[in-house]
Amino acid sequence: MLTIGSTVLGVNDVARATAFWHAALGYVPREPGDDTWVTLVPASGSGAHLALMLSRTPVQDHPRIHLDLYADHQAAEVERLVSLGAQRVNWDLYPEDPDFVVLADPDGNRFCVVDKSPR
Structure with missing residues (x-):
């Protein structure tokens, strides 16, 4: 296994x-x-x-694998991560009414902050 x-x-x-x-x-x-x-x-x-x-190797704009970080307070976590050095990504693949925000770490690796609060 x-x-x-x-x-x-x-x-x-x-x-x-x-x-x-x-x-x-x-x-x-x-x-x-x-x-x-x-x-x-x-x-x-x-x-x-x-x-x-x-x-x-260069960072992929649309990586095949990425991290999803789950947040109970998405907006606050996004702001905290940006204050630590993450950057907002102008993501062209957002669906309508997304429950996630795409950020990049200081090396440019994309990751998502997913809203886990009740919608």
Whole structure:
């Protein structure tokens, strides 16, 4: 039987990405990383892992894989993430009345903040 161990993001600067995702999610390094790789885990110890790997490939405008972050207070979380260094993305594929907002981390990796509050 297989399970997913980590989601891996390619980044240009592992230290900068580690600082952003630590502030965004409260995740901490599982073990000391280096300038090419680090795996972040929830501080509580349980939950999905996020690995950051040095990459020189360009960011995709419409990535095939991305993170969905669920938020009870979407607008507040979007503003908090922007204050940490995320950027709003002018997303051309929004449906009518979307329940998500597309942002990019400091390396340009797209991710969504999904509104989980009752609609």
